[in-house]
Amino acid sequence: NFPEYYEFSHDGLIREYYLYQPDSLQNNVPLIFVLHGYSGTANGMMNYAGMNTVAEENGFAVCYPKGTSDEGGYNFWNVGYAIHENQTVDDVDFLSSLANYLQNEYGFDSQNTFVTGFSNGGDMSYMLACQANDVFRAIAPVAGCMMEEIYNTCDYSPVPVLEIHGTNDNVVLWDGDMQNNDGWGVYYSIPDAIDFWIETNGCLSSEDIYLPNTENDGSYVINHRNYECNEDAEVWLYEVVNGGHDWP
Numbered sequence: 001n002f003p004e005y006y007e008f009s010h011d012g013l014i015r016e017y018y019l020y021q022p023d024s025l026q027n028n029v030p031l032i033f034v035l036h037g038y039s040g041t042a043n044g045m046m047n048y049a050g051m052n053t054v055a056e057e058n059g060f061a062v063c064y065p066k067g068t069s070d071e072g073g074y075n076f077w078n079v080g081y082a083i084h085e086n087q088t089v090d091d092v093d094f095l096s097s098l099a100n101y102l103q104n105e106y107g108f109d110s111q112n113t114f115v116t117g118f119s120n121g122g123d124m125s126y127m128l129a130c131q132a133n134d135v136f137r138a139i140a141p142v143a144g145c146m147m148e149e150i151y152n153t154c155d156y157s158p159v160p161v162l163e164i165h166g167t168n169d170n171v172v173l174w175d176g177d178m179q180n181n182d183g184w185g186v187y188y189s190i191p192d193a194i195d196f197w198i199e200t201n202g203c204l205s206s207e208d209i210y211l212p213n214t215e216n217d218g219s220y221v222i223n224h225r226n227y228e229c230n231e232d233a234e235v236w237l238y239e240v241v242n243g244g245h246d247w248p
Helices: 042-049 051-058 091-106 120-131 148-152 190-201
Strands: 004-010 013-020 031-035 061-065 113-118 139-142 161-166 205-211 220-227 235-241
Touching: 004 091, 013 042, 013 051, 013 091, 031 042, 031 051, 031 091, 031 120, 042 051, 042 061, 042 113, 051 061, 061 091, 091 113, 091 120, 113 120, 120 139, 120 148, 161 190, 190 220, 190 235
Parallel strands: 031 061, 031 113, 113 139, 139 161, 161 235
Antiparallel strands: 004 013, 013 061, 205 220, 220 235
């Protein structure tokens, strides 16, 4: 089966997305949104993430939406970067509206609609967890962060979280940027962002699980798993030791 390209009118803008539905999908299947990084594209993200194969194996649908273009001509999600302070596009509403439309149009499961994304798309995943958790029920940001603006507008509902992040990420820093040295805006360290969700979700227990090193590429992964949480909303941090700014 092939991904299909669609347009969606929202707030006077024509927005674009790809939808991939594996053959022989059952009714009421989960829907996963996969968000590209800054300057990325929906098509590029589809090729990068490899999620269509995962969808085939596990029986869910995948939506790859596209951000709008900023002054520099780069596609972005409006998460509160300093360079985007004049941008007014409401991506929380766009993505929520698109999710609701797809649920209604194709019968996807509204209780099992989730979002993942890379870098800027990971940041957007956090924003959706904070502001649209009635639509997006769990998030899995890769190399994303909690911008100060996202942190300040969070409604503190339990949301399951899986963050995957390299300790040597030189773009979205593991230690955050609370002084805004890099000019993107203030954002929290990865451990602080995860602690925010542990607290929000009321997780009582934790364990560290070392995942097998299958690639032998000099990095290894520790799953910091936090469980016994409100509404079973576990918080997992896959710490990719020596990992960079990548979708592993």
